[in-house]
Amino acid sequence: MADEVKLHGVTGSPFVCRAVIALNLKGIKYEFVAEDLSNKSADLLKYNPVYKKVPVLVHNGNPISESLVIVEYIDEVWKGVPILPQDAYEKAQARFWAKVIDDKCLPAVFKAVSSHGEEQAVAEAHEALQFLENELKVKGIKFFGGDNINLVDIAATFVAFWIGAAEEALGIEVLSKHKFPKLTEWSDNYVNCQAVKESLPPRENLVAFFKKRFGKA
Amino acid sequence: MLCVYIRHISPSIHHLSLMGSMSNKSEIRLLGTTASPYVNRVQFALNLKSIEYEYVQEDLKAGKSELLLTSNPVHKKVPVLLHADKPPICESQIIVEYLDEIRPDLYQLLPSLSLDRANSRFWATYIDTKFFPLYEELRRTTKKAGQDAIKEEMIDATQLLEEAFIKSSNGKAYFGGDRVGYLDVILGCFLRWIKHVDELNDFNTFDEVRVPELAKWANNIWSHEALESVAPGKETLVYFFGLIHVYRPPYQ
Numbered sequence: 001m002a003d004e005v006k007l008h009g010v011t012g013s014p015f016v017c018r019a020v021i022a023l024n025l026k027g028i029k030y031e032f033v034a035e036d037l038s039n040k041s042a043d044l045l046k047y048n049p050v051y052k053k054v055p056v057l058v059h060n061g062n063p064i065s066e067s068l069v070i071v072e073y074i075d076e077v078w079k080g081v082p083i084l085p086q087d088a089y090e091k092a093q094a095r096f097w098a099k100v101i102d103d104k105c106l107p108a109v110f111k112a113v114s115s116h117g118e119e120q121a122v123a124e125a126h127e128a129l130q131f132l133e134n135e136l137k138v139k140g141i142k143f144f145g146g147d148n149i150n151l152v153d154i155a156a157t158f159v160a161f162w163i164g165a166a167e168e169a170l171g172i173e174v175l176s177k178h179k180f181p182k183l184t185e186w187s188d189n190y191v192n193c194q195a196v197k198e199s200l201p202p203r204e205n206l207v208a209f210f211k212k213r214f215g216k217a
Numbered sequence: 218m219l220c221v222y223i224r225h226i227s228p229s230i231h232h233l234s235l236m237g238s239m240s241n242k243s244e245i246r247l248l249g250t251t252a253s254p255y256v257n258r259v260q261f262a263l264n265l266k267s268i269e270y271e272y273v274q275e276d277l278k279a280g281k282s283e284l285l286l287t288s289n290p291v292h293k294k295v296p297v298l299l300h301a302d303k304p305p306i307c308e309s310q311i312i313v314e315y316l317d318e319i320r321p322d323l324y325q326l327l328p329s330l331s332l333d334r335a336n337s338r339f340w341a342t343y344i345d346t347k348f349f350p351l352y353e354e355l356r357r358t359t360k361k362a363g364q365d366a367i368k369e370e371m372i373d374a375t376q377l378l379e380e381a382f383i384k385s386s387n388g389k390a391y392f393g394g395d396r397v398g399y400l401d402v403i404l405g406c407f408l409r410w411i412k413h414v415d416e417l418n419d420f421n422t423f424d425e426v427r428v429p430e431l432a433k434w435a436n437n438i439w440s441h442e443a444l445e446s447v448a449p450g451k452e453t454l455v456y457f458f459g460l461i462h463v464y465r466p467p468y469q
Contacts, residue, residue, distance in 0.1 A: 050343060050377060064335045066342055073335040088318035089303055095311045 005030035006058040008044050010037060011201040012209050014158035015067040016055040020199040021154050022074040025081050068098055071154060081195075084151050097135065097144060098155040104128040105156070109163060109174060114214055117172030125174055129183060132156065136182040142189055149193055153186075160187035161200055169210035245270040248297040248305075252449040252457035254349075255309040256296040258406035262313045264443035265397060266323040310341055313402060326399045337392075340381050341403045348374045349407055352414045356458075357467045368420055372427065378404070379428040386430070390437055397441060405438040406448075413454050 007023065007030050009016030023030050035044055035054055047056045047063035057064045057073065064073050075083040085091050105128040112118070112125035135144065144152035163175045164187070177184040190196055247263070247270050249256030263270050275295055298306040298315070306312050317326045327334050351374065355367045385392045385400060392400035411422050425432035438444060449457065 059332075062332050064332070064339070066339050069335050069338045069342065072338065073331055076331040076334070088315055089300070089306070091318065092306045092311050092315040093304075095314070096306070096308055099308055099311070 003028075004058075004060050006033050007031070008033045008035050008041070008047065008056040008058065009054040010035055012206060013054060014162050015053075017157050017161075017199055017201070018067040018154050019055040019057060019070045019074070021157065021195055022071045022083060024199050025083065025149075025195040026074060026078045027080060028074070028078055068102065068151070068155060071151060075151075081148075082150075083154065085145075094145075094151045097132075097152040100128075100131055101152070101155045101159075105132065106158065109158070112174050113163075113166045113170065113172070113210070116170055116214065116216070117174065122172075122174060126179065129159070129175065129180060132159070133180050133183050136186055143186065149190065149196070153190055157190075157196070157200075159183065160190045160196075161203075162206065165203055165206035166210045166214070169207045170214055244301055246273055246299040247271070248273045248275060248299065249295045250275050250457075251447075252410075252453050253295055254406045254410050255294075257444065257447055257449075258309045258402055259296045259298065259312050259316075260447040261402045261406055261444045262316050262326060264446065265326065265402070266316060266320055268316060268320060268323065310345065310403065313399070317399075326393075326402060328393070328398065336385070337399045337403075340378075340385075340400055343377070344400075344404050344407075348378065352407075352411060353465075355418055355420075356414055356461075357465065359467045363468075364418060368418070371420070371422060375422060375428045375431060379431045382430050382434060386434075391434065397438070397443070401434075401438060405441070405444055408435055408439050408444075409448050409454060413451075413458065 005023070005028055007016070007019055009019065009032065011034070020032075033041070033043070035041055037054070040052060043058075044054070044056060045052055047058060048054075048065040051065060053065070055065075055067055055070060057070045059073075059077070064070050071083060085094055105125075108121070108125040108128040112121040115121040132144075141147075143149045144156065159175065167173055167175070175183060175187075191200065245263070245268060247256070247259055249259070249272065251274070260272075294307070296307075296309055296312060298312045300306065300319075306315055313326065327337055351367055351371050355364060355371075358364050358367060381400075382392060385394075387394055389395050391397050392404070397405075414420075415422050423432045423435040
């Protein structure tokens with residue numbers, strides 16, 4: 001019996017992108033259900049009643065919500081390219097960094113962007129991003145997953161692609177090459193990975209989105 | 218999130234960090250404070266799995282120990298799990314999953330089916346990011362209008378948890394079904410803290426009329442041996458609250 005896989009999402013969301021990358025990495029055939037967040041589908045509300053947000057993965061009618069939970073689920077169910085390390089200890093470290101990204105980096109970067117690069121907000125974003133910079137520097141690794149991308153790289157997708165688009169749209173600087181040489185290098189390598197390349201939204205769309213959402217009138 | 222501010226550098230902790238290199242390869246040490254529900258969560262899991270461990274108490278009155286600061290430089294918080302000579306593992310949910318994975322033979326906490334595991338992780342995230350933070354908010358909110366608004370959110374949240382419990386338990390006593398499982402551990406560790414905040418605010422989170430199944434569950438988990446043996450007593454909680462009140466005072 002063939003698997004039925006659907007992903008409810010919007011192309012501009014870095015969270016949805018995480019799920020798309022995971023699906024593409026594993027070569028899973030799926031249907032992308034584009035949602036209008038100002039007019040959410042009845043299905044979305046049924047599948048994610050708690051948050052009413054995207055992404056939602058629907059596997060044979062069973063919904064899974066929360067981007068990192070979805071990525072772990074995809075990794076468990078479909079073999080092939082591994083997303084989480086096999087070793088329990090390495091797995092714990094990967095989950096830890098994914099959580100740092102969601103708990104610290106993302107909110108700080110969001111504030112830096114939405115405040116149009118306000119000094120204090122950017123300083124806090126730098127503080128948060130420094131953890132990632134150090135991790136790459138200390139370990140001397142190409143990706144957070146080593147030679148290949150893993151959960152942490154996928155979690156950090158917004159760093160590699162969304163920040164740049166926001167910077168261009170709003171004329172601000174958050175991820176300077178000078179301050180974050182490793183992260184900059186990582187970003188270039190990451191967006192060129194096959195599975196990532198085919199999952200990212202068109203950059204000009206993102207830039208337009210940031211201009212519209214946060215641009216000064 | 219709770220931040221525990223600890224100032225004392227205990228000589229015994231230094232001694233233990235030196236001891237680390239000489240220790241048994243399977244030795245597990247848990248850095249914690251008695252009143253932290255996140256520490257209790259890990260202890261609950263360790264006890265259920267009958268994993269032996271050494272508990273290293275951070276002194277609440279003193280500053281953060283060297284061991285804590287070097288073990289968890291990102292968050293500087295407990296719990297921290299030290300396993301043999303490996304670098305530390307932080308974040309209570311991650312520690313619990315780790316313990317479950319290194320000893321799958323001893324009392325499996327997470328369910329076997331991937332869908333059920335995803336469901337467990339989803340609700341664990343909800344509990345930590347949406348549900349429990351309400352209690353910190355309530356503790357710090359002094360104006361009645363604010364308090365009432367938070368209580369409304371708590372009522373909504375417990376309603377969601379009641380439904381989640383009914384689906385997960387399948388008519389049995391625990392989120393894990395017949396026996397205590399991952400979500401029972403994730404939520405159960407908060408019970409005494411929640412009760413204390415409830416009492417200070419004329420509220421009853423697990424009210425048996427509003428959330429009858431959760432109320433029954435809360436009673437069961439409260440006195441579960443694996444949790445009760447490590448949960449803080451009233452005095453410790455009151456003392457800890459006193460400290461927290463100083464470091465994360467009520468909103469003005």
